[in-house]
Amino acid sequence: MFADTDRLHIAIQKNGRLADYSRDLLRDAGMRVVKGVNDLAARVENFPLDLLFVRDDDIPTFVADGVCDFGIVGGNVLEEFALGTPDAKFEIVSRLGFGRCTLKIAGKDGVEYASPASLSGKRIATSYPLIVNRFLADAGVESSIVTMNGAVELAPRLGIADFICDIVSTGATLDANGLVAFDTVYESEAVLVRAQRPVDAAKAAAAEQMLGRLEGVLATKEAKYIMLNAGSENLPAITALLPGAGAPTVLPLHGRPGQFAVHAVCQESVFWETLQKLKAAGASAILVVPIEKMMM
Numbered sequence: 001m002f003a004d005t006d007r008l009h010i011a012i013q014k015n016g017r018l019a020d021y022s023r024d025l026l027r028d029a030g031m032r033v034v035k036g037v038n039d040l041a042a043r044v045e046n047f048p049l050d051l052l053f054v055r056d057d058d059i060p061t062f063v064a065d066g067v068c069d070f071g072i073v074g075g076n077v078l079e080e081f082a083l084g085t086p087d088a089k090f091e092i093v094s095r096l097g098f099g100r101c102t103l104k105i106a107g108k109d110g111v112e113y114a115s116p117a118s119l120s121g122k123r124i125a126t127s128y129p130l131i132v133n134r135f136l137a138d139a140g141v142e143s144s145i146v147t148m149n150g151a152v153e154l155a156p157r158l159g160i161a162d163f164i165c166d167i168v169s170t171g172a173t174l175d176a177n178g179l180v181a182f183d184t185v186y187e188s189e190a191v192l193v194r195a196q197r198p199v200d201a202a203k204a205a206a207a208e209q210m211l212g213r214l215e216g217v218l219a220t221k222e223a224k225y226i227m228l229n230a231g232s233e234n235l236p237a238i239t240a241l242l243p244g245a246g247a248p249t250v251l252p253l254h255g256r257p258g259q260f261a262v263h264a265v266c267q268e269s270v271f272w273e274t275l276q277k278l279k280a281a282g283a284s285a286i287l288v289v290p291i292e293k294m295m296m
């Protein structure tokens, strides 16, 4: 299957934080995955695409080496790879809005941290030595880095490091280990990464089609169709409140002079607060409906 050069290949995480989101994204783009010959690869039956299920750490290499045309990987993992492989050829096609987390400097509750200078001469445990190195270099600080592949949060308790730099999302893992976050080193989310190498016209066309669909899926995730009624005097204030909407459609309401229906696609999240503001600005009969598919 891997040798089939007519088909696109995408590497996604086999198990872990990004695995389900990655599969869901491809499914939402209409890719019907059939079970593979083993659990390391699978074929899409209605599109020239094969999926490779791998460890997240291997995804940047697969893409940069051209084994895969695309990959879905945490921005943090890709950044660490890029710092260690400056000649690697790849490009980030889009940020995917899931796998959001932050690399943070943390230490035992009570340890002193005022600024990065507090790390001077200290030991920092991390799985992201190159990102941490850059952070230290930017701050003009010298520390020693202890590289660990996992369970980084244990390092201060084990006495092998004074600080850690690890992934934080809710902060529950830090809490559970008696650690406190002091500083932000890197903000991350999952990204779609693409190999930079020439491909034949058919494959290039398939890649563009896939990207168009993925763009549509990402755009519809937040997007909502909003409908409301309002008097003409309130239209300017109301249209200004619609989040990420282009020019809305404004139609006169039958038998109600001076009253209009406003329809718009909002590209950004529509929160309850927005609806309350719209109502206060004179809107009534406000409806917000999800958009299933969109192609711009």
Ligand SMILES: Nc1ncnc2c1ncn2[C@@H]1O[C@H](COP(=O)(O)OP(=O)(O)OP(=O)(O)O)[C@@H](O)[C@H]1O
Pocket: 013, 014, 015, 016, 017, 018, 054, 055, 056, 057, 073, 074, 075, 076, 077, 098, 099, 100, 101, 167, 168, 169, 170, 188, 189, 190
């Ligand atoms: N708590 C979290 N919340 C949100 N995103 C996270 C969180 N932890 C990790 N991530 C993101 O998901 C990616 C994968 O995390 P995961 O913990 O599944 O990796 P892993 O254990 O190294 O998996 P693998 O077995 O593939 O090597 C991380 O690189 C990061 O981008």
Ligand SMILES: O=P(O)(O)OC[C@H]1O[C@H](OP(=O)(O)OP(=O)(O)O)[C@H](O)[C@@H]1O
Pocket: 017, 150, 151, 153, 166, 167, 168, 169, 170, 171, 172, 173, 174
């Ligand atoms: O701030 P929190 O919401 O607690 O999330 C942070 C934790 O999540 C990740 O680990 P994960 O749970 O994916 O397990 P892993 O260590 O086996 O990768 C990460 O390595 C942190 O330990």
Ligand SMILES: [Mg+2]
Pocket: 055, 056, 057
């Ligand atoms: Mg990993």
